[in-house]
Amino acid sequence: MELLNRFIENIHKHYLFTKKDRLLLAVSGGVDSMALTGLCKKAGFDFGIAHCNFQLRGTASDADEAFVKAWAGKWAVPFYSIRFNTGSFAAENRLSVQEAARVLRYEWFEELRSRNGFDYILTAHHANDTIETLLMNFFRGTGMNGLTGIKEQNGVIVRPLLFAKRTELEAFLEQEGLSFVQDESNLKNDYTRNFIRNELLPQIARVYPEVEQNLIANIDRFKEATRLYQRSVEQYKKKLLLVKGAEIHLPVLLLLKSAAPSTVLFELIKEYGFSAAQVPEIMRLTESGSGHYIVSATHRVIRDRRHLILAPLQAVENARVLIEQPGRFPFKEGVLAVKQLQLEDHRIPTDPGTAWLDAAEIRFPLILRPWKTGDYFYPLGMTKKKKISRFLIDKKLSLIQKEAVWVVETDRKIIWVAGQRMDNRFKVTERTKQIIELRFLKS
Incomplete structure (x- = not known):
């Protein structure tokens, strides 16, 4: 009964679920899932059983399905099963057989859960699984988070056996007189996890007999260290990051x-x-x-x-907006409003988002486009031309701000660097009768 008590204690410790919840157990028929089924039965939880037949082991796969169905029938537990053509699905989606099986089963589990009113999906991952995951992540170089093994809970998916080793689950089944099926494929070293389980860990245990227990203890330490680490990262985010729009x-x-x-x-x-x-x-x-x-x-x-x-990342845009008459013209950075006005006074706007130009010097159509290397204009107040690249550097714009700059041209002459400065050649003078007003409305 010790394992049962620890099972219940672990559920309470991590707030995994209660007896009010309906549980859907993923049961293959092997040691792990049959131990989970037996523990849930003895603890008095309300559960159903879901079994996937991946049709990868011929008659053995069918025998596993029959075994689990018989157990569910014996104990009057709701039973659900499905058969997958796993090999074809893997080939069609360019997945390994393992990846394909994972995708298929979890999609089906969620479908069952939502359709039949279950609150959680329980899987039988145990301490040895999390040890193997830790080692796989360590060798892959996944960083701190990878050293914490498997999580007890991920949304509606719950793993309540991570506290127990496989040998403890086997002992529980023997003590309770519960049978299980043996998946012979677990004895083959075709997969990385099987190699770690069957070859690597036994070799390490010859030198460090307590390797499993030590790794389990370290996983708990890594989880605490990771919590501290994440807290520090959040503090650095608050201290260092300054959000400016999309930047x-x-x-x-x-x-x-x-x-x-x-x-x-x-x-x-x-x-x-x-x-x-x-x-x-x-x-x-x-x-x-x-x-x-x-x-x-x-x-x-x-x-x-x-x-x-x-x-x-912004897609390189070669868009050119043709402006044949006054109006409003949307473009990537906002809207360009073009008006033709009678000049009634000379109170020229100082807002850099608005430009007044002498209509007598302007010929339609105008072209609105992104600036490019080699472009130049005569900045207002200057009699010498200046490359726009140098103008933007002098304005101390960032690279991203530079990329958002557009220009308006007439007869291949730039009349306005939108939102920045107009060209001196097209300024309003005392002789100006009509003006073209350009207004840049940022999106």
Whole structure:
């Protein structure tokens, strides 16, 4: 009865479920799932059984299904089963057989749960499974989170046996006189998990006999350490990250003064598609000049003076908006409003988002487009031309801000750098009778 007491205690400790909840047990018929079934029965929980026949082991798969169905019938427990053509599904979706089986079973479990009013799906993962997961994650280099093994709960999926070793589950079945089926494929080392279970751990145990117990204890320590680690990461996020619209600014100096700059950087950017392997490259940006950047599938990190700027990737856009007459013209960065007005006074607007130009110097159609390398204009108040690239540098715009700059041109002459400055050649003078008003309305 010791295992039963520990089972109930573990459920209470982690607030997994109560006797008011209806539970759907994933049961293959093996040691683990039959022990889970027996424990739930003795503890008095309300449950049903779900069995997947993956049709991968011929008559053995059918025998497992018949065994579980008979057990459910004997104890008057609701029973659900399904047969999957796992091999075909794996081939069609370019998955390994293991991955295909996982996708199929969890989709079906959730369908059963929601359709039949179950509150949780229970799987029979135990302490040995979480040890194997820890080692697999360690060898893959998954970082701190990978060292915590398998979680007790992930949404409606609950794993209440993680406290118990496989040998304890076998002893419980023997003590209770409960039978189970043996999956011979678990004895083969075709899969990484089986190799770790059957070959690696027994070899380590020859040198360190307490290896399993020590790893289980370490998993609990890793979980506590991870909680502290995550709390520290959240503090760094609050301290270092400044959100500016779609951009996130990270002060280089503060990052470099943090306790572990590379680790802090990875934790701050990993949710934007950056890998640990890219961190050294991004750290080198802190020593480079403005404009250099590293990209992920969805974002990029750009060095900009005192900051690293994290921003979504923007598709290169060659759009050109043809303006044949006054009106409102939407474009990527907002709306350009064009009006033709009679000049009644000379109170020229000072708002950089509005430009008044001498209508006599303007010929339609106008063209609205992104600026490009080589573009130049005569900034208002200047008699010499200036490249727009230099103008934007002098304005101290970031790379992302530069990419959002559009220009308006007439007869291949730029008349306005939208939202920044108009061209001196088209300014309003005392002789001006009519004006063209351009107004940039940001989206």
